[in-house]
Amino acid sequence: MVETFPTILLLLAGGLFLWTLLHSKDFSRNHPPLPPGPPTDPVIGHLRIMPTDHIDTFFYELSKKYGKVAHLRIPGRTMIILSSVQAAVDLLDKRSAIYSDRAPSDVMMLMGWEHDMAFFPYGKRFHQHRKMLNEYFNHEKCADYLPFQAVEAHRLVQRLLSHPEKFNDHLNWFATAVILRINYGHELISNNDPYFKVVSDAAYCIVHCATPGSNLVDLLPIMKYLPSWFPGTYPATQARSFRPTIQVMHDYPFQDVKNQIAEGTAKESFLSTHLEGLHHEGQNYAYTVEDIKGATGVIYSAGADTTWSTLAIFMLAMVLYPSAQAAAQKEIDEFMGPDRLPEFADRPNMPYLECIVQETYRWNNSVPTGLPHRSTEDDIYNGMFIPKGSIIVANTRGMTLDEDVYKNPHIFDPSRYLRGEPHPVGQFGFGRRICPGRHMADSSVWIAIASVLAAFTISPVKAADGTPIFPKEEFILGITSHPKPFKCIISPRNDKARGIVES
8 A cells, every 4th residue: 555645744743743752851850951942843843944954054053043052852852052162172071971972873874884983882892993093093103194295295286286277186186195095005196096986986975965963864763764755865865875885985995905915015004904913813803894994984084085175175265365375475485485395394383374274174164063972961061951862063163153252253364363362173073082083184284285385376267357256155065064166276376386396
């Protein structure tokens, strides 16, 4: 018997009602009220006002109206939106014992990320993977990666000189090449490289998937069982279509490096280190095949794509704010002159350039809502009740646009840090969920930005009458946020800069 559309709606409404009865808290108990939030609808709570796109903007507007700690009610769930650094630090850092669990994401599981630490619940397996990554990405170990990060930055400016119109592809190449070298011991040489296709296809999925933990399928898991034509089920349908691509990203490098080890040609890398351990210790090794595949997957997804999106955001800022670009280049010229490209040792000596990097993180963060945490106990914060099992969203977008902290927050203004405004916090997460690869990622961002500014002038394209055409601040939001494609002119600053790049 085929159900009619009204019948399915009635069944869904009935299911939501029962779910709400089974999962709702007894708020007649003596505890403080929930944080402020919009008026709720019967049964469905705030489900009707939840957007299907640009959830970061929705959360930001929510914070302006209801405060920096706000709540939303979805059938069976409470969402707590943190839009201030203070609240995020107080809860996710200082009370990390009860705020380190991960809100489940059916979309990510359907897509193929079930063995990746970023989506693990807090517990033994999370700690095991965290240890595995910390051993390879602690601050001291990351110093070993600086030489080939610098090499890839030099290759980046050479590609920009040769084909400036493909700048976004070159930024992707740079970020990918660094991660491939560390993760798999693979040196990226040409666009025909099978590794490049594998990870580029995966990057497309990461950029275009629904925001984890905040889409309707994650908030109402019953929706993943509904037919694809039913409103709101698209994230599940999309995730299923992406799964083969994500599977290839986990499987192809694993098998390739395994073959290289057998042939004696493998280079040192995260993957080869753990494959050697698995080979020598077998079932006694601390990590399984799925653990190793999952760890390499999260290194790529958390490292390459966020670096790429951050650099694309930087390029957009340079087109829109030429005075900031000019100030950074003046500092570079005064400190190191025109005879070389920047080196990592130069970083402490160029404070305005550091401001450019920090403002890039703040102005339009590459992960504006992060990955939601989940509380494991009832808690009270500043007189507000946070129920056990709440989804906790660290709304980085709201934090970086906090007008109580940043003057004119929508403006890209690196000099704000010279005036005493604080560096952004949260671009790499909070508490026990903070990104283990943050030191390496920050180094990649710095050396790329420094090299590009030393070598090139970035300016808007011009109309036929010479009027500059400025791109819009428009973004594609998935797990990461990328600027929508835009055009700009990238030209050597002078003959000296051209010669340095060419040599």
